[in-house]
Amino acid sequence: MKHLSMEQILERIYLSEQFDEMRITRDQVHEMFREHLLFSHTPELGRKVNAIHDAFIQRTIELAEHMLEDEGYGKPPVPYAFILFGSGGRSEQTLWSDQDNGLIYGESAEHLEEYVEAYFIKLVDCILQGLDALGYPPCEGNVISSNKQWRKPITGYTGMMLGWLQEPDWENVRYLLIMADMRCIYGSQDLVDQLKGAFLTYVQEHPGILNQLLSNTLHHKISLGIFGQLITERYGEDAGGFDIKYGAYIPIVNGIRLLAIQAGITHSSTSQRIKLLKEGAFIPEQQANEWLQAFGVALRLRDLTPFQLENEMYTTRGKLGADQLTKEVKHELKQCLRSGIELQKYVKRSIVSHIEEKKVR
Template identity: 80%
Template sequence: MNHLSMEQIMERIYQSEQFDEMRITRDQVHEMFREHLLFSHSPEIGRKVNQIHDAFIHRTIELAEHMLEDEGFGKPPVPYAFILLGSGGRREQTLWSDQDNGLIYEESEDYSEEELDIYFIKLVQCILSGLDILGYPPCDGNVISSNKQWRKPLSMYIEMMTDWFMEPNWENVRYLLILADMRCIFGSTAMVDRLKGEFLAYVQEHPSILKYLLSNTLHHRITLGVFGHLITERYGEDSGGFDIKYGAYIPIVNGVRLLAIQAGIMHSSTLERIRLLQESSFIPKQLAVEWQAAFGVALKLRDLTPFQLDGEMYTTRGKLSAEQLTREIKQELKQCLRTGMELQKYVRKSIDSHIETEKG
């Protein structure tokens, strides 16, 4: 398995006719990439891991459709889009990412709302059952297509999103920021583009909403002490370790995402967002270079966090252990965190100034 090429891995995935077959491939691919990560990390490995996750999810949906046909439910009655949210939406999944997803579908004059709902409930059950077998744990926050909130027609998604904008309390803003990272993994990209377009248009027309998005965005602070020391975990099994997910990775993701929303950028990948912010002269090149470097470190260290099999699910607590915090890693991490702190200051200044300009 160690010498399988990407082409061979993809072939195995797309030739699979059962979820169990794909699980065997996932376990083998997981071991193969974990060995790579232990010896050398590169952005290319991260890209390959995400390509493979995409292929597993895509094939799972294809098989789910076939299964429903075999059971007499026919083909999908209307076009739909299966969307990934969270790190999947941003193409930033680790080897052990969980499921954050939703489903959007078109309405139809030929089928009632109830008929469409019945079909898509069954389809989603089948997809999630497949992903479960493959070892993807469901999202803790219930941002998943089995939850009616994340499985509905496009018109109802737009309505729900508008309601969130109109009443920007903490929870609604959290959902809006989750939605900003959506990506179509299967089906109608046009529907997802339409929803994203509506999202960005609302922000352009109501810039004051940015102050609510800012408050939520800066909720996770970069964890670097006043004297430039790392703030490590104090208690429990991670004592002495560092929370790379919430201490470095998420704050950078959040800051870049908000600038992308402000700039009207559709793309959901953090690195692409930085590139497009620079290309549109929204940020200077020097900042883009610094942010890309810091984000690269955050991604690398996040990929190195210990994982465990919880039941049959691949999971991680997103924390580097005390043993992993070598002198070299600490230096890299501190530089990443310093850049992250500057990024957060820049975001605050950019949003504040934008709102003031719009007022004036």
């Protein structure tokens, strides 16, 4: 397996006819890439990991469609989009990411609503069985297509989203920010574009909503103390370690996402959002470059967190062990965190001044 090229790995995935067959490939690929990440992490390696995740998920959906056809349910009655949220939506998955997904489907003039809904319930059941067999644990927050909230027709999704925008309490804003990272991994890109377009149009027309989005965005603070020291874990098996996911990665992701929403950028990848913000002159070039560098450090260190197999599922607590915090790692981590703090300050200033400017107009 170590000598297989990306093309050969992807070919093996797309030629798979069984979920168990793909699981064998995933276990082998996991070991191969884990070894590479330990010794020579590069952005290109991260892109390859995400391309492989995409291939596993896409082939799982294709096999699920074939299973339903074989059982006599026919082909999908209407166009649909299988969407990823979270790190999958941003194309930032680690080797051990969980499932954050949903399904949007179109309206039908030929079939009863109940028939269409029943088809997609069965399809999602098959897809999630496959992802389960591949070792992807379900989202702990139940943001998953088996939950009816995240499996709706486009009109249902649009209505739900507008309801959240009009009543932006903490939970609704959390859902809106989850939706802002959605990416179509299979099916109709048009359905996803419609939904993203409606979201960004509402924000442009009602800039006051950015205040609520800001509060949630700044919820996770950068884990750097006022004297420039790392804020490490105090108790438990991770004592002395560092929460790279919530202490560095998530605060940076959240800040950039809100700037992208403010600017009307539809792309969901954090690095692409930074580049588009820079190209559109929404942020100064120097800051964009600093944030790209900080984000790269957060991504790399997040990829190095220890993982475990629990009930055949790949999981991680998202924390660097105390033994991983070498002098060099601490130095670059602190630089990353200082950039993250500046980013959070910048986001707050940008949103507040944007809303004030809109009021004057």
